[in-house]
Amino acid sequence: MILFFAFLSIFTSHAQIIKQPIPDKLVVLTFDDAPASHYTIVAPMLMEYGFGGTFFVCEFQPNYSDSTLYMNWRQIQELDKMGFEIANHTHTHSNVSKLSQAEFNHQLTYIESKCDSLGIPKPTNFAYPGYGLNAQSLAFLGEKEYVFARAGGSRVYDPVKDHPFLIPSWATDETNKAEIMKAFNQAEDGKIVVLTIHGVPDIEHPWVNTLPELFKGYLQYLKENDFTVISMRELEDFIDVNVAKRLIKPDFSKKLSN
Ligand SMILES: [Zn+2]
Numbered sequence: 001m002i003l004f005f006a007f008l009s010i011f012t013s014h015a016q017i018i019k020q021p022i023p024d025k026l027v028v029l030t031f032d033d034a035p036a037s038h039y040t041i042v043a044p045m046l047m048e049y050g051f052g053g054t055f056f057v058c059e060f061q062p063n064y065s066d067s068t069l070y071m072n073w074r075q076i077q078e079l080d081k082m083g084f085e086i087a088n089h090t091h092t093h094s095n096v097s098k099l100s101q102a103e104f105n106h107q108l109t110y111i112e113s114k115c116d117s118l119g120i121p122k123p124t125n126f127a128y129p130g131y132g133l134n135a136q137s138l139a140f141l142g143e144k145e146y147v148f149a150r151a152g153g154s155r156v157y158d159p160v161k162d163h164p165f166l167i168p169s170w171a172t173d174e175t176n177k178a179e180i181m182k183a184f185n186q187a188e189d190g191k192i193v194v195l196t197i198h199g200v201p202d203i204e205h206p207w208v209n210t211l212p213e214l215f216k217g218y219l220q221y222l223k224e225n226d227f228t229v230i231s232m233r234e235l236e237d238f239i240d241v242n243v244a245k246r247l248i249k250p251d252f253s254k255k256l257s258n
Pocket of ligand 1: 031
């Protein structure tokens with residue numbers, strides 16, 4: 001009998017969190033740090049394949065103003081006009097686990113104001129720079145009414161187990177093609193694969209480089225195998241985030257960085 005009620009309560013919370021069934025082969029593509037190649041290479045390729053994506057932008061220090069390395073705000077505005085999601089990665093790529101609430105708010109508000117001045121919708125999703133996070137950063141994000149926050153961890157996102165402020169992802173680089181291909185197979189049974197992608201290529205941070213050929217190969221594979229490729233904000237169609245935040249306790253014992 002106890003087992004039955006335990007099962008019933010798991011079943012009920014599952015049903016409350018999931019608004020509509022999550023299809024197999026659901027992939028969320030996220031792009032970090034606003035390198036120039038996101039505008040010149042990634043966005044045109046995503047358009048060609050008809051895929052969605054989320055761009056977590058910041059003004060990466062110290063070379064943000066070098067337009068050969070990073071997108072400028074007009075280009076970020078163009079991405080929004082093309083239908084992609086612009087989301088928040090802090091003003092200066094700051095490790096938010098080390099910030100006071102006032103400093104964190106300042107970091108978030110800078111990007112929000114920039115977006116507002118360019119007619120870009122207010123960012124609702126966040127990615128932790130350098131995967132720096134703690135319980136306090138989750139509380140600050142909650143106060144600022146963010147919806148989802150992406151971490152690392154190299155594992156699949158289970159919306160009935162992972163807190164919406166601790167969404168796990170795999171990061172692509174030059175060396176882990178086999179791991180990423182294996183990851184795609186895990187987008188089944190209600191679980192979602194989220195990728196973190198830096199520059200394609202990444203000139204300033206070669207350790208997170210993804211070559212355009214490799215990136216195109218991933219898109220081609222996803223297309224040929226009928227994957228659905230969306231931005232992070234589109235997850236709200238499937239997940240009741242407020243219920244998830246109420247029912248799921250953030251688990252910091254799991255791996256959360258890449
Ligand atoms: Zn970053």
